[in-house]
Amino acid sequence: MLHRAFDVGALRCHLLEGGRQRLDGGAMFGVVPKPLWSRFAAPDERNRIPLAMRCLLVEHPDGLVLIDTALGNKEDAKFLDIYGVENSGLEGATQLDDALGAAGFLPRDVRWVINTHLHFDHAGGNTTMDPELEADARRHVRPTFPNATYVVQRAELEFARHTNERTRASYLPHNFEPIAGAERWQLLEGPGRILPGIEARLTPGHVPFHQSILLRSGGETAVFLGDIIPTTAHMRLPWIMGYDLEPLRTLETKRALLAEASAGGWWFVFEHDPATAAGRVTRKGDEVVLTEVIGAGPGD
Ligand SMILES: [Zn+2]
Structure with a gap:
């Protein structure tokens, strides 16, 4: 199932499955020994575990708000093989496009795009290239959402532009520079309010400048966690990704976050959990x- 909806007060929220990737199980769980993490997720022959690239679409009075954009369509076959990406939508579109369509919307309907951070599996779908153009395609990368304003922390954009040997592989300029070029x-x-009921929380x-996005309406709160708690397994305090800087x-x-969320009965929305999209x-x-777990994924 590509799309499933739930409500946070008056805000209708759609969980959009933007495709799957596979990442090294050891890197996903840091110092946690393999006999423990492999109970959460069985690794493949390359030691990789399947992960979702889930985005959240919010029907807001100010227009549609999309939080994170999955991988996009710009990466080559070698990249897709390394990261085990199952992302291909129909006719050169992405699976996020398909999920958006399943929810009843088109890219031009999106008014706001909010990125938790600019890693390629969160911001890759910010931009798109025309699949008809081949050799020159990378010169024709444009914003995927033609009517959207894109939102991120200023310090995160600067961090993405000044990489080092440790951070470079995750920050690909074609995911964020065309947005700057289009002045979007x-x-x-x-931290603070982005729109009424939608708030940036530094996490x-x-x-260093990762943000999680809080939705508040009618006494309910949901938080789109991004990579601070990427799966339900990472709710355990010492289960921290080796990727974390x-x-x-x-x-x-x-x-x-866990103290505040459990005291307030918040919803958690998980970007990478392959089986659980959200839960209270x-x-x-x-x-x-x-x-009140909301499941996800193929066959669910
Ligand atoms: Zn990340």
Whole structure:
């Protein structure tokens, strides 16, 4: 199933399955030993585990809001093989396009695009290339959503533009420079309201200027976590990705978020969990757990 909806107060939210990727299981779970993490996800012969690239579409009075954009259509066959991407939509479109269509919308209907951060599996669908153009295609990359304003932390865009040997592979300029070229970025200077009921929360650790997006309406709160808690398994405090640049900051960000979410009965929306799209957070003894789980993925 490409799309499933739920409500946060008066905000209708659509969970859009933007495709699958496979990432190294060890890198996904950091210091957690393989006998433990492989119970959560069985690795393939290349030690990779399947992960979703889930986006959230919100029907807001100000227009459609899309949070994160999956991988897009610009990467070559070698890249798709390394990352085990199952992303191909029909007729050169992406699976995100297909999911958007299944929800009843077109790219031109999207008014706001918000990125948690600019890694390729979160911001790749920000831009698109015409599949008809071959050799020259990479010169014809344009914003995927022609009527959208794109939103990210200003410091994250600067971080993405000044990479080093450790960060370079994740930040691909064709995912964010064409947005700058088209003067479509609205850059945030920290936490705060983006639109009524939609708020940026700084959740550093995975990268220094990562943001999670809070939706608040009618006494309900949902948070689109991004990569700070990418799957349900990462709700355990020490389960922190090896990819994270500042793992001890991730730990403190998660500790605070889990406390606030469980006290408030918030919804968590998971970008990468292959089986669980969302769930309501609650406390059971010492443990933070999910109730009212919304499943996801093929065959669900
Ligand atoms: Zn990331």
